[in-house]
Amino acid sequence: MIEITAREKIYQVIFGTDTPAGQRFDILLITMILLSVLAVIFGSISSIHDHYGVLIFRLEWIFTGLFSIEYLLRIYSSPKRLSYIFSFYGLVDLLSIVPTYLALFIPGASYWLILRLLRVLRVFRVLKLVRYLSEANILLRSMYASRRKVLVFFTVVLVLSVIFGSLMFLVEGPENGFTSIPKSIYWTIVTITTVGYGDIAPQTVVGQIIATMAMLTGYSIIAIPTGIFTAEIAREINTASSNTRCNICERTGHHPDAEYCYHCGIELSET
Amino acid sequence: MIEITAREKIYQVIFGTDTPAGQRFDILLITMILLSVLAVIFGSISSIHDHYGVLIFRLEWIFTGLFSIEYLLRIYSSPKRLSYIFSFYGLVDLLSIVPTYLALFIPGASYWLILRLLRVLRVFRVLKLVRYLSEANILLRSMYASRRKVLVFFTVVLVLSVIFGSLMFLVEGPENGFTSIPKSIYWTIVTITTVGYGDIAPQTVVGQIIATMAMLTGYSIIAIPTGIFTAEIAREINTASSNTRCNICERTGHHPDAEYCYHCGIELSET
């Protein structure tokens, strides 16, 4: 019976967010994830790599060791082990430690080590915490509510990019950097999103006129996703106030914290 | 009588979107359009063209053949043939196949082949499908409702571009890349839309001060179309949420709590 309790306790601490121990574990985990991510990031700078290579190598093994123990404990304490292993976070947890071990056997495969950066996705575990905050919930629900409108919007953007891109390929041609239609489409997206690197820029007059039209299009259609999302989020924020309805005068639009109807002064009952 | 039924059936499948066969045809058509567009796009990359030129050439003839059959069937099954042929989509359908045939007789006219990319416009046929989704409807109605405000906005943007553009031509002059007023206006639009290629950039102090003003202008007036569109879409979403339609005057857009039509004063029945 002791073993089961220990396992359940480990489960509570590692997976749970309700107990103080679980919250301390989450904060510790986030700290370690961020530190190990920073180690990988700064280890990629060649001057740092040359001077502190050994230190970073050791830190990496410490983090990998701790993450490995955590991974094994997660498997051990999970009530449904297989479903954890093959869940999204289970795979991310595995991918966070495997590259370091693989690098022992496959030397020179340093590029594989980049996969360790998928660790940063583990930060989203903490968003499960945040999820209970109404803030993140409102954002997610607004995004979910506007998903089909945004899809229609992106279809239009892509069709426009293909048309503008092939026009630019036709007008400017390979001699001005528009070497192929995919490259021209890439340029069009750089322009429509108003990023504008300038590595490719129209040189002919007709090309600049088409570019102007693409820019003005991009500049104004940004209003569409913003409009969609703003309307949804405003509705989400207002939902609380319109879900309450006075039983006497049937008015809605009450303050989110309202206890009394603003028109009759009668106590509002929960709906 | 059999022939008429067959023709009507072809019409239903090709033009219609209500029957399962019509929907399957639409999905097949969209797939083929996208594949043929991708073939043209990737065929424009010279390395792919060199290696897979023959394959792409054959694919192009297969797609052109199928689209030709589809075009003939559309003409055949249309109740009003001429009005189909000269409709927007009729012309797009024709332009999608003609360049491939023309390239047989006019060699070297490879640029004409770009016109095949107008095929991508045929994707919007599927938007006719989407059109019935309330999502796309809301976007279109919001855009329609805000069209005059957006027109006023674009007039102001263009007048500002002419003034800023000629000022920059005067201040910077041809020696700093501002070779003519149209080019300066092009630069102004690149700046106001915050694209900022950097192929032309002000070099003089006065030019940089004017550029700063153009940037701040562009940065803040983007708020105008966004504001217009957001307000319209918020209203559309709010009225769409009350789908009530008056039985007498057929008006929609009633208040969510409406009991009487705002136009006739007649009691609204639930739909």
Added chain:
Amino acid sequence: MIEITAREKIYQVIFGTDTPAGQRFDILLITMILLSVLAVIFGSISSIHDHYGVLIFRLEWIFTGLFSIEYLLRIYSSPKRLSYIFSFYGLVDLLSIVPTYLALFIPGASYWLILRLLRVLRVFRVLKLVRYLSEANILLRSMYASRRKVLVFFTVVLVLSVIFGSLMFLVEGPENGFTSIPKSIYWTIVTITTVGYGDIAPQTVVGQIIATMAMLTGYSIIAIPTGIFTAEIAREINTASSNTRCNICERTGHHPDAEYCYHCGIELSET
């Protein structure tokens, strides 16, 4: 008495927008303004200037002649001549014709000729027409209502630009293109407004970190003017619907075209 009527009639046609003749005059004037502006714009392209210089020169004199006659007629028909001459549009009208005459006496002063482009401001006369459209009115009132908030916003942007700019001057220094604080402030505004020419870009690590902060600041504070303006425009659009109040149930929020209360079905009276 005939002379007075003629003068009044000229006044009605030139200044008025109510009569059919006045509207036809406005359309003719706009066309001529746009044509003369296009002539100046395209005349600045050296290849066009070389080939069609004489034609453009003649067109310029025709336009200047017609605008001169119009200017004299405006002075002649104005009830208060001096107040017209020294009004904003009076000065713009004068500046539209003076440079062409001046160029006769002061040869080589071709730069003065750019002032003719102030003609484009005369297009805003037609906005007086547009002004009666509720569309432009809503935009102007929203901008007027949000002027103080936008001023506060711009103060913050400028203080941020000074701080970021001097930091970058300190960190990057003249060797990386940040030759002086004004130039660094210019760079900061290019960055905060997300224009990003790339003619100057941070080279040091610390500089890139500060640049990142400036970008994220600019990327998020754009939300502020947009939010201000959207809220104002939404209020403007809703104003009509809340100005009407039912005499019976005292409800507001009626449809802009509402004739009957949505709650009682009682005819709404104008307020």
Added chain:
Amino acid sequence: MIEITAREKIYQVIFGTDTPAGQRFDILLITMILLSVLAVIFGSISSIHDHYGVLIFRLEWIFTGLFSIEYLLRIYSSPKRLSYIFSFYGLVDLLSIVPTYLALFIPGASYWLILRLLRVLRVFRVLKLVRYLSEANILLRSMYASRRKVLVFFTVVLVLSVIFGSLMFLVEGPENGFTSIPKSIYWTIVTITTVGYGDIAPQTVVGQIIATMAMLTGYSIIAIPTGIFTAEIAREINTASSNTRCNICERTGHHPDAEYCYHCGIELSET
């Protein structure tokens, strides 16, 4: 007793904003701050420094002298001297004058002089004035109300930047300018915020595809902070329009038509 009155009067004039003398002092102070900031800014231009170096040097000492007197008077008149000295504005006031004196003893430390530009922060003192304007209040409250949503948003942006950045480092590598992961993350933020310097730009096809995804992501998620802030500011403006405050619980934010407090149910009296 005279001394105390004088001290109190100095306090009123220097720290206060209610008396006419206090307001005149504030305007004088802002003018001097702006002038001294402009002197430092333009003094950093080498051509101006060469010609007007002595003038700027003298102006600097005049400003420093006046600010020193002001600083001493602030200390002298403060009821709680230490809490002023160690307050945010107390430290800014000190940092505004110390560099000039330090430069006397530590020659060549001209970079320290940049710290004088922290004077510009003193402009925010005047925002204490502005603070009483409801405009700035609305902006600050909206920002405060949306702080947690914006924090969630920035976490997502940073995680996305790390993932896109390491992908680009893997795909493009040091030979295309992506020399390290921090540099790639810097590039990702330049791209997501749509700044787009173009000093680093993807060269490989896969890199350009990932870049396209980063751009489209940045182009659409800008809608999120805008949506959050717009919704908050719209609510602030709406509640600010009903300035009614409950006499019992002192709550504001009542419905425009409110007759009873939503918290106590007590009848609201007009203010």
